[in-house]
Amino acid sequence: MGAGAMMLPGMNALGKTIDPLQALEGVDVKIKKELADVALNTAKSNGASYADVRIGRYLNQFVVTRENKVLNVANTESYGIGIRVIANGCWGFAATNDVTKEGMAKTALKAVAVAKANAKIGGAPVQLAPQKGYGEVNWKTPLTKNAFEVPIKEKVDLLLNANGVAMAGGANFVNSIMFAVNEQKYFASTDGSYIDQDVHRLYPSFTVTKIDPTAGSFETRRSLSSPVGMGYEYLDPLESEKVLGVTTRYKKRYDMIEDMKFATKQAGEKLKAKSVEPGKYDLVLDPSHLWLTIHESVGHPTELDRVLGYEANFAGTSFLTLDKWKSGKFNFGSKAVNIVGDKTQVGSLGAVGYDDEGVKCKKWDIIKDGVLVNYQAIRDQAHIIGLNESQGCCYSQSWQDVQFQRMPNVSLQPGKTPLSVDEMIKNVEKGVYIIGDGSFSIDQQRYNFQFGGQLFYEIKEGKIAGMLNDVAYQANTQEFWNSCTQVCDERDYRLGGAFNDGKGQPAQSSAVSHGASTALFKGVNVINTKRKIG
C-alpha cells in the first residue's frame, strides 16, 4: 500500500483520524467505545475466546538545557491501538497507528492470526483469572497543575535559573531536564469493561559537574528530586515538605533552586573527599537512596513472571521460588522489614485506577514481619499462587507493546516505634550515611548486588565525621534485609522512583515508586571504587 492510501483512510466521521489538538482535549469516549467494539467483535467472530483493546495517546514533553542554553524543546505524541486476543488457547497481539474502524478490524484479524500460528507450537492453554466487567468508568491522576498546560517559558526559566545558581557557585557544567508524560488510555475487553484513564507523571532533574583539571578528575552530583505521579505542583516548594539534615531532601514538593545550590557545593566537596577504606560498615540509607535497593532486591524478585521463568532469557528468574513462599516461613528479612505492593498510593508513579487488563488497583502485603507472604501477579498467573483474582499489575508502555506483568509501587513500611534519623545515627559506631542513588547492579536471580550513591558521609561514634568518596556496597539480598535492625518512623517516609524501569523482550519501560523511611543495616561490605587508567 502506498503512502496516499495509508494517509487517507476515507472512513466516515467515526473512523476518521483524530486531530492532535482535539486529542489534547481528550477524545470523546463514545468514539473510542465504538472503535473498541469493532476490534472486540472482529476478534470474537474470528475465533478469539477473549480480546482486549487499548486505544492510547501518549504525550511527552522535554525541555533540555545545559548551562545558559536551551538545547531542546520537544513535544512528542503517539496514537494507536493494541489488540490482544486468546485464540486456540494462545495469546496473540497486533498493533497499528491506523485508528479507524478498518484499522481496528484488520489489526484484530492479525492478532488472531498470530495467536493461531503460535498455538501450533503447543504448550498449556492460557488460564485467565475471572474479571468482572466494570462497564463505562474513568480515572485521572489527582493533580492541581497539569504540566502540559504550564507555559514552556515557565519551565525554561526554572531550569535556566537553577543552572545559573550552579554556574555562580563555580560549577564547570550543569545539565537540567524537565520531562512530562501524559498517558491517555482507553481499555475495553470482552469482559464488558470500558475504562478511560488520564495518567500524568513528571520528572525534573539535573546533574552538576565540577572538574579539577590539575588532577585530571571530575565529580558530579545529581538532583535529589524524585519522578512523581503528580502535576507541576511538585515544583512549588513548601517548607513543610522539606527534610532537613546534612543536606535537604524533599517529600511531595521539590525546591530545585535550593537543591542546585547544595549540589554545586557538594560536587566540589566530593573532589576533595576522603577515599573510603574498604571493610564492614553499618549503613544508614536515606529514602532517596534506599528506593533503588528496594526496587532491585525486593521489587524484581517478587515479580511472579520472573519466579515462574517467563523472564529467564532476559531479566532472569528469582531466588524467591514458590516453595519458599509456600513454606510460609521464609525469612526474607528481619522483623523490622514490612513491604507492601500498592497501586493506589497518591502521588506515586505506579498509581492508576485500573491496570492495562482492566483490573481495579489495590494494596497488599509482600513481606510481612520479614516473611515472604505474596508476589505480584496478573490475570494469567493468579491461579498459580491460589488467587481468584489478579493483583492488577499489568502494564504496557504504549499502545504498540503488549501488556505484561510489571512492578507495582513496592514500599518499605515505616517503623512503628518513634525514631528520627539523628537518633538512629547516634547509635552507630562505624558507619556510612548514604543519600541519593548511584550505580546499581544485581544478578539474574537477585542474590548478589552492588550499589553506589550520590553523597556518602562517614559516621564515627554516633556522629557525622565528614564526606567520603569512592563508596559502593555489595551484599546478598537475604543477608542484607536480615541485617536491617531499624526503620525510622513515618515522619521520615518519602517516595523515590524509577521513571524508566526496563523489562521484557522487546524491552519496555515503566514508571514505579518506592517509599521508605531511613533504615539501618548492620555490618555491610563496603568496597573502594577508585581506579586509574593510563
Next chain:
Amino acid sequence: MPILNKEEAHALLKKVLAYSKAEECEVTLNGSEGGNIRYALNAVSTAGDISTIGLAVTSVFGKKAGTTTIDEFDDAALERVVRRSEELAQLAPANPEYMPMLGPHDFPDSITYNANTAGMTPDSRAELVAKSLSVTKEAKLTAAGFLENSTSFNAMMNSKGLFAYNKGNDVTFSVTTRNEAGTASGYAAKGFTDVKKLDTFTATKVAAGKCQSSSGAKAIEPGKYTVILEPVAATYMLENMFRFDARSAEEGRSFLSKKGGGTRLGEQLLDSKVNIYSDPFNPELPSSTWSGDGLPREKTMWIDKGVVKNLSYSRYWADKKGVKPMPGPGNIIMDGGDASIEDLIKSTERGILVSRLWYIRMVDPQSLLLTGLTRDGTFYIENGKIKFPVKNFRFNESPVIMLNNLEALGKQERSISVESYRSYLIPPMKIRDFTFSSLSDAV
C-alpha cells in the same frame, strides 16, 4: 504499510515542508514493521506483529528551535504538526549552539536492506521457534527465548534541500536453556541482516550444551584471573567504551580526557593488538550511509593499533574547534585473530571461560570502571582444558584496563549486546588480571 520507498518518503516529506513558514525546517520520517515471538517454559508466552510510522518536524527561527512529533498523516494533522513546531520554536529561547541546516548531499545507497528478512511472517517466526524448542524438548531442558525481525526506514528532508533515505533489516534471536532443577543454565544469541543465516536449531544446541556442562558448579575464590570472554560477553563489556566523543573529552569529563587538559587523541590508550573502526559497507554488519544530523558516514578508524585515532565531533563542536565534523560510530567492528575459542582455552594455564555477562553498570565514568556479573556458563580452565563449571562472579573492571591486559584475540563474529540488542563485530578475547570481586549464588 508503514514502509515507504524512497519516492513515497520524498513526496511525503516535500508535502510537509510545503506547510512550513519557518526560516529553516527539517522533517524526519521513521517507520518499521515486523514481529516477535517470546517463549518461556517451552511454549509461546507473548507474540506480536507491529507496524509503526512517525514524523518529527523541527522549525527554526534564528537560533530558536522547536520539535514536535506525530503519527497521524491526514493533511490537517500534517499542517498542524508544522504549526505546533513553529509555535514551540517561537516560545523557545535562542540556542547559541544551534547550527544552520545542511544543504543537499548525494549519499550512496546502503546495503542494509534484505528481502529475506523483510518477507518474514508470523508462520515463519513460529517455525524458527519450533526448531529451537525441538532441541530443548529432546534434551529435557526448559527454553526461554526471543525472536524479533524488523524492516525499518528512515528519511529526512530540510528546507535547504538535504534529502536522505535508508531502509534496512535486522533479525535477532536469543535463547536461555535451564535444567529442571534450576541448577544449570546456558545461553546463545545471534543477530543478522539476512534471516537465512539464522540457524535457531544450532544456536539452541550451543545453549543446551552450555547448560548441560554447567551443572554442579563449584565456588572458587574471587580475585584476579585470566579470562576468556566469548564474543557475547566481550560485546556487552566493550559497548560501554564505544563513545569516542571529542566534546566530553575536551571538557575534562571522559575517560578520553587528559590530565592537565586536552584529550588522549593520538595516544596509546590500549594494547597494540586493538583495532576498532566503523564501516557502513561491511557486508556482515552494514549501516546507514548518513547520520541523524545529516552527515555522511564513511569508514573511520577509532582505535588503530591501540592508539586513539579519531574522536567524533558534532557540527557545533567542530565549528567551535575549527575541525571537520565527524558523526559517531554507525557500527563498530573490532579486528580479531585466527584463534578459535578452543585454541584460546588450549593456550591457557589457569583461567575462567566467561560465556555471558549481565547487568553491567558504570561505577566511575572517569576510569570507565564497570560492575556486573557472569551468567549462563562460567568454567574453570586448567592446563589448557575446561576442568569444571564454577559459580558466578561479580566483577569490577574497566574495559580500558582490560584492553591493556590483552593476551590474545580470536576469530571475529557478529554478536549482539544482551542489553541494547545492538549488533557488533567482536572477537573472543583472552584477558589477564580480570577482577572478580565477589561470588553470586545465581544460576
